[in-house]
Amino acid sequence: MKNYYFKEKFFKITDHYPILDDDGREVYYVDQDFKLIGYKARISDKNKNPIIEIDKEVFSLLQKFNVNFSDGKFMRLESKISFLVRKVQIDLSGESLYLEGKFPDLNFQIFKGEKIIGEIEKALFAMADSYKLSVYDENYTEALLAITLCLNNIKDTARANANSAG
Numbered sequence: 722m723k724n725y726y727f728k729e730k731f732f733k734i735t736d737h738y739p740i741l742d743d744d745g746r747e748v749y750y751v752d753q754d755f756k757l758i759g760y761k762a763r764i765s766d767k768n769k770n771p772i773i774e775i776d777k778e779v780f781s782l783l784q785k786f787n788v789n790f791s792d793g794k795f796m797r798l799e800s801k802i803s804f805l806v807r808k809v810q811i812d813l814s815g816e817s818l819y820l821e822g823k824f825p826d827l828n829f830q831i832f833k834g835e836k837i838i839g840e841i842e843k844a845l846f847a848m849a850d851s852y853k854l855s856v857y858d859e860n861y862t863e864a865l866l867a868i869t870l871c872l873n874n875i876k877d878t879a880r881a882n883a884n885s886a887g
């Protein structure tokens with residue numbers, strides 16, 4: 722098992738930050754550009770070579786993301802409607818993955834069939850969004866990195882919608 726740590730900036734127009742391993746080494750880099758509508762992010766390896774590109778569909782009732790990997794794989798994430806449980810359906814180049822998180826959206830497990838391949842935990846008392854990603858199946862490391870960013874955007878969008886409604 723490997724762990725990765727994400728910590729966004731507190732004040733941001735754009736966000737550029739490293740993803741750290743258990744030893745505090747920078748192993749990946751996240752670049753999120755400011756967009757008035759939608760969402761776009763890139764993840765690069767430790768040599769700053771782009772390995773993942775994430776785009777959010779703009780005109781969709783539920784949130785949908787398209788993820789392109791440098792090795793040619795493609796992943797699609799779709800948020801689903803549910804009560805007190807966050808559900809996200811994931812297609813990774815024909816493989817079906819499933820994410821489930823319990824209210825209030827702090828911990829998530831990612832499944833392939835009945836097998837847990839990763840887990841995402843949000844830090845409770847952090848000024849900015851901070852996550853720990855535990856990878857149980859290293860064949861899915863890049864997919865799990867992308868899922869973490871998409872999940873964070875889903876949560877940010879839900880929080881922004883709740884704040885604008887109230």
